[in-house]
Amino acid sequence: MLQFLLDVLIRTSDLLLVSVGLSTLYSLIRFPNVAHVQYAMLGAFLSLAGQRAGLPLGLAAALSCVLVGCLAVLLNIFVFMRLLRSGSAVAMIGSLAVSLIAVALVLSTAGSRPLQYTQDISAPLTLDGVAVSSAQAGSIACGALTLLIFSVLLYRTNLGRSMRALASNRALALASGIDANRVTNLITFASGVLAALGGTMLGLTESVHVNLGNNLLIPVFSAAILGGLGNPLGAAAGALLIALAETLVINVDFGSLVGRSMQFFPVAYVSAVSFLILLVTLMVRPYGIFDREVRRV
Amino acid sequence: MSSFLIHLLTLVCLYAMMALGLNLQAGYAGMVNFGFIAFAGLGAYAAGIASQLGWPLPAALLLALAAAAVLAVATARLGRQLSSDYWGIATLAIAEILRTVALNESWLTGGAQGIGGIRPLFADLPSPWRDLAFLALAALCLALVYGGYARIIHSRFGRALKVMREETSLAVCFGYDPVSLKMRASVAAALPAALAGGLLTYYISYVGPDVMVPSETFALWTIVMVGGLGSNLGVLLGGLLVQSVYSFAPFLKDWLGVSSDLAGAVRLGLVGLMLLACLLWRPRGLLPERLEALS
Numbered sequence: 001m002l003q004f005l006l007d008v009l010i011r012t013s014d015l016l017l018v019s020v021g022l023s024t025l026y027s028l029i030r031f032p033n034v035a036h037v038q039y040a041m042l043g044a045f046l047s048l049a050g051q052r053a054g055l056p057l058g059l060a061a062a063l064s065c066v067l068v069g070c071l072a073v074l075l076n077i078f079v080f081m082r083l084l085r086s087g088s089a090v091a092m093i094g095s096l097a098v099s100l101i102a103v104a105l106v107l108s109t110a111g112s113r114p115l116q117y118t119q120d121i122s123a124p125l126t127l128d129g130v131a132v133s134s135a136q137a138g139s140i141a142c143g144a145l146t147l148l149i150f151s152v153l154l155y156r157t158n159l160g161r162s163m164r165a166l167a168s169n170r171a172l173a174l175a176s177g178i179d180a181n182r183v184t185n186l187i188t189f190a191s192g193v194l195a196a197l198g199g200t201m202l203g204l205t206e207s208v209h210v211n212l213g214n215n216l217l218i219p220v221f222s223a224a225i226l227g228g229l230g231n232p233l234g235a236a237a238g239a240l241l242i243a244l245a246e247t248l249v250i251n252v253d254f255g256s257l258v259g260r261s262m263q264f265f266p267v268a269y270v271s272a273v274s275f276l277i278l279l280v281t282l283m284v285r286p287y288g289i290f291d292r293e294v295r296r297v
Numbered sequence: 298m299s300s301f302l303i304h305l306l307t308l309v310c311l312y313a314m315m316a317l318g319l320n321l322q323a324g325y326a327g328m329v330n331f332g333f334i335a336f337a338g339l340g341a342y343a344a345g346i347a348s349q350l351g352w353p354l355p356a357a358l359l360l361a362l363a364a365a366a367v368l369a370v371a372t373a374r375l376g377r378q379l380s381s382d383y384w385g386i387a388t389l390a391i392a393e394i395l396r397t398v399a400l401n402e403s404w405l406t407g408g409a410q411g412i413g414g415i416r417p418l419f420a421d422l423p424s425p426w427r428d429l430a431f432l433a434l435a436a437l438c439l440a441l442v443y444g445g446y447a448r449i450i451h452s453r454f455g456r457a458l459k460v461m462r463e464e465t466s467l468a469v470c471f472g473y474d475p476v477s478l479k480m481r482a483s484v485a486a487a488l489p490a491a492l493a494g495g496l497l498t499y500y501i502s503y504v505g506p507d508v509m510v511p512s513e514t515f516a517l518w519t520i521v522m523v524g525g526l527g528s529n530l531g532v533l534l535g536g537l538l539v540q541s542v543y544s545f546a547p548f549l550k551d552w553l554g555v556s557s558d559l560a561g562a563v564r565l566g567l568v569g570l571m572l573l574a575c576l577l578w579r580p581r582g583l584l585p586e587r588l589e590a591l592s
């Protein structure tokens with residue numbers, strides 16, 4: 001049972017870092033940025049490059065987070081803001097083009113083989129008979145800490161208040177003197193940092209490869225949409241729900257249902273499960289579970 | 298060189314058919330579909346499986362069309378529930394899930410190896426004529442699709458689609474049911490894509506999960522956006538341009554002696570760069586949609 005709980009928590013913190021940033025950013029720029037999952041992939045590779053260049057992993061990860069954050073801001077100013085003038089669908093197609101270019105860049109410089117960080121081999125912690133590697137413990141701690149810092153940022157600081165004001169009523173927020181560009185840039189930077197951190201964590205617990213971003217696409221978007229796009233804490237809850245469902249489906253033995261001794265769900269279809277949950281939810285609540293905005297039809 | 302030219306033109310015809318379908322759905326009906334390649338992929342697999350079972354060509358192509366039509370109705374019904382951003386993500390996910398199915402259900406689809414050894418069309422003809430005959434068939438299909446679409450677009454149905462794209466509530470006021478319009482537009486868009494997918498299977502005598510990778514959808518989007526969203530003539534031009542660039546990329550491997558990873562990356566990167574450059578500097582494409590003036 002403890003093993004199950006830990007698996008859920010590890011997966012949650014991986015998804016959470018990417019989906020919270022995605023969802024927060026959506027409330028400001030109003031289009032689903034598909035390239036966001038590629039920021040995670042780029043972050044993982046930049047951390048790897050930093051480590052190969054001789055930096056300690058912590059410093060390499062910090063540097064990669066800052067770089068990806070800056071990249072996210074630059075892309076947002078020079079590409080997405082311009083595309084948004086022609087509509088959210090055009091911006092979304094543009095974000096797909098950006099993610100193609102990102103994959104192509106990584107494929108041409110790092111190749112398609114999975115790579116690993118060099119980590120000190122340390123004895124795993126043992127909790128009540130369940131082994132947890134230090135990378136996994138770090139990943140959980142990182143997810144929890146980020147969620148805490150991010151909610152403080154959103155609900156206790158001026159930046160967070162401005163951001164929520166912009167998200168709920170843009171015209172009124174602008175009229176009251178909020179600098180929309182500054183807020184958007186800061187939040188874009190923060191979400192890029194989160195995505196890079198999430199990608200690095202994912203690279204630590206699994207491996208660093210070029211499909212890291214593509215594999216995140218369905219679960220991360222499912223989590224963000226489940227929570228109601230634009231609702232950061234909802235995205236965190238969505239990540240928990242998706243992680244729970246994925247882990248449940250992998251671990252439950254369906255043998256008694258089909259009359260065989262052992263029958264597990266095929267692992268290849270796990271991402272389909274998160275998507276199915278999403279579809280069923282959207283049938284009932286078209287704007288996600290945690291959406292509180294009032295909409296006029 | 299001339300056989301390469303025939304190959305290129307055949308691919309242009311097939312991909313232009315798919316892109317015309319996407320243009321009807323996204324350009325005229327305003328349904329932003331990011332999993333459009335699923336229709337072509339389903340058609341390709343249906344044709345492959347049917348020909349493995351020994352079905353004749355017309356039956357195999359009919360199966361391809363039927364499978365794509367069912368998928369089109371299902372995705373369009375989904376659109377009733379979702380707003381357009383959410384629907385775009387949902388179609389992307391549906392295409393990915395179908396690809397996962399194709400990759401894993403080896404008993405039906407041959408898994409990662411795909412289905413090979415499909416008997417090519419016109420196998421009795423001597424070498425250059427076989428390819429030319431196939432090109433003629435592909436071009437005939439493209440012409441039929443183009444002509445059919447021209448009729449659809451200038452019909453009441455086509456005008457209703459444009460009204461729905463611009464102002465859905467106005468279409469409702471005119472007495473059109475958006476769900477039914479979307480469903481019919483989706484089926485009309487899926488059929489040529491499935492036909493092209495099925496023909497592609499016969500052309501390369503092979504079908505594998507690679508036909509459904511998301512970058513193929515973006516290649517179609519690039520064709521449509523380069524040519525001009527909502528302009529069928531533009532889509533033909535876009536198909537020619539994009540497919541030429543796409544087909545010349547593998548030559549880099551021989552000329553520059555780069556690895557196959559890098560050649561694949563160049564292909565992906567070129568599609569991405571063309572799409573982005575077009576969106577930034579020519580957002581309405583090379584041959585923009587001509588909007589009819591009020592008379």
